[in-house]
Amino acid sequence: MKGAESMRDAPEFTLEVSQSPYLSTSDSAVHAVVSVAALGLPAGEAEAAEVILVDCSGSMDQPPTKLAAARQATAAAIDLLRDGVLFAVVEGTHDARMVYPATARLAVADPDTRAEARAAAGRLVSGGGTAIGSWLRKANELFAPHPAAIRHALLLTDGRNEHETREEFERVLAACEGRFACDARGIGDGWEPRELRRIVSVLRGTADSARRDADLVEDFRTVLRAALGRSVPDVRIRVRTLPGTRILFLKQVFPVQSDLTDLGVDLGDRTWEFGTGAWGPEQRDFQVCLAVDPAGSPTHEDLQIARVQLAVVPAGGQADAVLGRPEPLLVHWTEDLKLVTQVDAKVAHYTGQTELAEAMLAGYDAFAAGDHDGARARWGEAVRLATESGNDDSLRRLRRLVHIVDGAAGLVRVRENLEARDLLSVAVGSGHSTRIRPSDLLAPDPVAVTGADRTCQHCGRVSPPTARRCVLCGHTLEPQG
Structure with a gap:
């Protein structure tokens, strides 16, 4: 099922829904993959704002190659800022301190400011603790005067978030959600991967690590090129359910996995909207799961249980533009074993x-x-x-x-x-x-044609002997034998 629409002076997106609607009346969940592609977007023409958050805690000097790599990578990122991009460099310890510019504002990139920022990055020194929430709070404050810009932060850390409580950290993340995107990178061997994944899940970014300190320069360049190539501030997935249906989850599943369920906004009239962050020319996939009830529903026919649509915030705009026709999500109640064992x-x-x-x-x-x-x-x-x-x-x-x-x-x-x-x-x-x-x-996957029914260890659903995946939840079934 496909739908695409191009609007004058608006970006073009395509939306495709992939699912198997067939469900036994003893089941209660429908899964579908929503694929979104951005076509022909102008790369990097929108107003952009970038804040580089560099961990300068005491451990960054152990060994000194970490801080040296951070200085070099920050300078390399600064070099990629095209003229006119708003930017700042922030030193992160148990607090957040401006490195460039000296005052709490964003500078405008040009040959002079880039040279000044590179020099300032070369003077970074280590000392203090780690309170990542304070760094993100500073980025949010710097971005606040520039709501029309595509705002992105690049965060580097080598340590655990030990100088603020989990509650403080989560409050900062909630305040930053939807305000800017953040990619996070770990360096060294003392940081906590779940902290980085939590940051980028809420702030719609990617998390990774530098296996060697020398790898950081090219990684920063890769991240900055992607961030500066985005020209649409936000693309929102709208899901409107019919009576008797509710959303169990909506997750981004490609290129990185990120659970968006708790970040949805209730628009009323059984409609939820999920922001996916800034976009360039790219493709992303999302998985949606809906709870359904067969009681009183007809069998052996396709029934619409929800519809999905895109809403795009254009560059420099506040109001979103709805693109394309809604695409239906379906259920087809049946006890035909051949149909209900089909997993999309x-x-x-x-x-x-x-x-x-x-x-x-x-x-x-x-x-x-x-x-x-x-x-x-x-x-x-x-x-x-x-x-x-x-x-x-x-x-x-x-x-x-x-x-x-x-x-x-x-x-x-x-x-x-x-x-x-x-x-x-x-x-x-x-x-x-x-x-x-x-x-x-x-x-189709090759499967055995004989054997006993197979029980899913994840949800307990019984599938036929030919199934390699659970007919209800899709999880891989344990090998027979």
Whole structure:
């Protein structure tokens, strides 16, 4: 199901819904993948504002190569700022201090201000603690006078958020949500991956790490190029449910996984809106799950249970523009086993990507707790899922931790003397997903044709012996035998 519309003087987006509507009357959840693509957007023509938040706590000088890399990477990012971009550099410790400009405002990029900012970045020194919320609060204050700009922060840290409470940190995140986007990077081996993933989940960014201090310069350049290439401040997914239907979750599932459910805004009339942040020419996929009730509904026909539509905030604008016709989400109640065991290929793929992320992170937790057998089992599961889906980024990270004996079967051996940076890379990168391969859309998975019914360990639903994924929730079923 597809819908696309181009408006004069407005960006062009396409919206596609992929689902299998068939559901047994004993089931109660409908899953669908919503694919959104931005076409022909003018790269980097909108007003832009950038704040670079650099951890300068005492640990950044242990070893000194971390702070040196931060100085160099910040200078490299400054060099990429085109003339006219509003920007600032902030030193982050247990507080936030202006590095450039000297006063709490954004400078305008030109040859002179870029040179001054590079010089200021070269004078960064370490000392103090870590209160990441104060850094984000400062960025929010700097962005506040510029509501029409596409606002982005780049945050670098080497430590845990130890100098403010969790409640304080969450309050700051809530205040910043929807105001600007943030990409977060970890350096060294003392930071907490879940903190970075929490930041970017709320602030619609990406989290990753520099395995080597020298890698930071090119990573900063990559992040800045992407941020400055965006020209649409926000794209919002609107879901309007029909009576008897409610939203269980809505998540971004590609290119990175991010749960948007709790960030939705109730517009009334059973309509919820989920902001996805700034866009450039790109594609993203989202998974929506709806709770439904078969009571009183007709069977053996397609029934609309919700509709999804895009609303785009144009550059420099405050009001959003609704694009395209609404696309329906359907349910078809039936007891036909051949129909209800059909799982949409995209839904199955992204359910598998979620399982992959969970397995990577669970292995990290097990290893940190001293449970090396548990780590091997979970990383083996992750290798199997990554191999099955073609997630080469996850496999690259996992190979630093395990010897892969049989990727398809998930047989691995944990390497000796694992480095903390490689462990952190797996944990923070666990949310990076891959799109479904075209071949997986065309060809069904090979399955056994005989055997006993299979019970999902995730939700308890019984599936037929031919199923590789649960017919209700889409999770991978345990191998038979």
